Amino acid sequence: MKRSRPWILLLLAFALVGSCGKEVPTLYVYNFTVYMPSEVLRAFEKKYGVRVVYEEYTTNEEMLTKLQSGAAGYDVVFPSGDHVSIMAKLGLLEPLDKTQLGNFSNLDAGVLSRIRFDPGNRYSMPYLMGAAGIAVNKAKVKAFEPSFTVFDRADLKGRMTLLDDMREILGAALRLKGHSVNTTNEAELLAAKKTVMGWKKNIQRFDAESFGKAFAAGEFWVVSGYAENVWKALEGNEPMKSNTVFFLPREGGSMYMDNMVILKSSRHKELAHRFLQFVHEPEVYARIAMHFQLPSVNRAADRFITNTPHYRLSDLDRFEFKEDLGPAVERYNRIWQEIRVEN
Amino acid sequence: MKRLSTPAYLGPFSVWILLFFILPLLIIAGTSFLEKGVYGGVTGRLSLTAWRDLWNPAFLRVALSTLVLACATTVLTFGLALPTAYAIARSRYKNLLLFLVIVPFWTNFLIRIYAWIAILGNNGYLNQALLYFGWIAEPVQFLYTGTSVAAVMTYTFLPYAILPLYASIERFDFSLIEAAQDLGAGALRAHRLVLLPNIRAGITASLLFTLIPALGQYAVPQLIGGRNSFMLGNLIARELTVSRNWPLAASLSVLLTLLTTLGIVLFLRFSNGPKTLPVK
Incomplete structure (x- = not known):
């Protein structure tokens, strides 16, 4: 009896930790290093009473290598256009449910029409381009x-x-x-x-x-x-x-377009859709565009943007998506x- | 109490080596014989492509320059470590000096490299000092060259070279030097013929502790290398992540392991031969 006691304690501890984890749904976001203002993440947490875990990578290749070698648990990832195609071909992506993503209508139609890497944005929602x-x-x-x-x-x-x-x-x-x-x-x-x-x-x-x-x-x-x-x-x-x-x-x-995608292996797909929708709320997206001073691709956000971007969307007309x-x-x-x- | 049997002593160590050394090596070697997937990873099919791709003069050049850089670093490090270790072992402030050798470890390795960037840069402290004294008219390009890579690697490995040397010099009985001098040897000759053979283990350890990590170096050339400071470690990382050629990264890793092992074997073969009179 005496010997088994530590095991019981350990089990109890696991049970406690487990139940804590269940109370607050957690969204796992995997994005480029410092590529989203933390105030946006905190606002999302507050609005939906959830927790966001934000992990970072420095290159698309690093992200893909990690996902391929078995890293699991992420819900939303931010691949660039060419990597959206690759991940879709590899069967890593969940098709987006557009009925939950009304904010697609805020996006610049001209930009969307230039996208070849994911025709019709079946798997990806644009984030920032440059x-x-x-x-x-x-x-x-x-x-x-x-x-x-x-x-x-x-x-x-x-x-x-x-x-x-x-x-x-x-x-x-x-x-x-x-x-x-x-x-x-x-x-x-x-x-x-x-x-x-x-x-x-x-x-x-x-x-x-x-x-x-x-x-x-x-x-x-x-x-x-x-x-x-x-x-x-x-x-x-x-x-x-x-x-x-x-x-x-x-x-x-x-030029590049970084996009939000939902992984097929995600265990919180509904919350992930809510996150994508949230990012393109006009005031939220305006905060993101102003933070990085990159051209906005969200036309509804334009009126909330008060600073000048480093370059304009029209400057990118002579550039080509990879x-x-x-x-x-x-x-x-x-x-x-x-x-x-x-x- | 009963004496433990040999397997009980060797067991944990063998399991450790098997799990964390032999097995990973086998996985890497196995990967090198597979066909690469278009977007990274491997398909299940066997293929010798990764080994055929190794016969590329470009890789040979990288392997050669890695070897040259690693050897230069080793020679430089040892040249600094031997007198330092000797001085520490003979000093009255041994503990303080040893402590000073170890202190840099309190700071993260990357931060120390960034500190070197601040020192060696065109507007760095070294160039500013040289300009101030009028010894140079234009900033000298120290940073982002092969020389800066060798210098910073030397800095990085120095403690690892000093410590084993110190340990063996500290154990050496210096009355033997006096005896040699009494018998007519000059100071230099006495040290060469009596001290060096007696600290051979320390010398071997310090050379290997420098050469092995230098051959596999990745971070230093990545952060402060120039346009041609490309070492095998960088090549492997590039093949694994950027080019997504896992089998080639694996065959390059095996090549690096073989190169390192060969170096060690040759080195031990030469350093174990009888050199001088056995001194007891």
Whole structure:
């Protein structure tokens, strides 16, 4: 008898924990690092009397690898467009029940019509869209063309970085020659490789993580990257901020749409639908768009937005959504690897 | 009390090794012989593609530069660790000095790397100091180069190299050096012929503790490497996550494991041979 007592206690403890968990329904959200203001999550918790657990990833690939290697329990995930297609093909996604998502009618019809990665938005609801651009330190670089050709400049050698992202950078090189960022044509890709190898001579490194910080510290004068990372790193650094220009290249390039999807394995599908619907409530979405200063795709939210975004939706007209390339992505992988490893 | 039998001693250790070392290695090796899935993962079919893909001059170049960088780091680390360990073992403030060697561990590894970014940057403390003294006219590019990777790896591994050296020097009976000098050896010769053979175990441990993690390094080249500082660890991570080629990541991992094992075996073979007179 004496020996069994700790087991009983343990069982009791489990029972207690178990019952606590049942009282408050919990939604598990898996999203990019700091990609949703916590006030929005708290507001959702308050409105529906639930708990939201927010976990983060840094890249789509990381998210997909984790889900594929067995990570379970997530309800809502935020893949970019090409990964919506992939996850749908892999059977990971639950078709959305549009009757619970009336706020689809708030979304920009022009934006929805450009979506190829999920025709008719069967599985995904758009969240935020944007494109990578280039930040320039005006104090050090007096004159420059608003184009990726800035990376051809040998006079800026060692003072520039390119994103460590094959679709972004090859996409930019392809676009410069007027090709699609989704091409699978070998000759076009080899020409793009040549362009990027020329840029590689002038950059100090490929960087998708700390370009914002390094730019803000004055380490680099020209960095390719995302506007929100650059401006975030410049917060509180007024002199540097006034010297910074961020532009989207005039030739265009690849753009992204990050979307909300519900996993087939989700155990809280109804709550997940409520979450998607909540994000596109005009005032909630306005808070999100203002927080990141990214262009709003929710027309009903526009009247609540009081600050200026880093760039406008119309600036993205010359950009193209990245699509899933299927097996043809092997060509990209091979070429990007050659770029990274060859001198 | 009855003496425990040998299996009782070896049991827990064997289970541990089997579960957390041998089994994962077998899983990795097995994965390398499977066909890759289009979006990551593997299909159930057997395939040798991952091994054929290894015969790629680009990978060979990465493996070679990894080896060079790891060896340079090891030599640099050992060169700093030996005098340091010697000084500590001979000092009156042993405990304080040892404590100072360990103190950096109180700070997270990544934070220490970011501290190096602040020191080595173009506008970093080192360049500012050099500019201030007028020793350079333009900031020097220390950061984001192969040299900075080797330097920061050296910094990272130094404590691991110092501690085993210290332990063996501390145990060494220094009256033997005096005896050697009484018999006519100069200070340098006495240390070379008497001290070094006696601390061989410490030297071996310190070299291995540096070489092995240096070969598998990922974080340092990722954070402060230049456009060509690509090590095998980075290649494996890229194949696993970005390129979604799990079998190739697995075959590269096996290659890295073999490379490391080969290094250790060769190293132990050479360092165990009889060197000098046995000293008791």
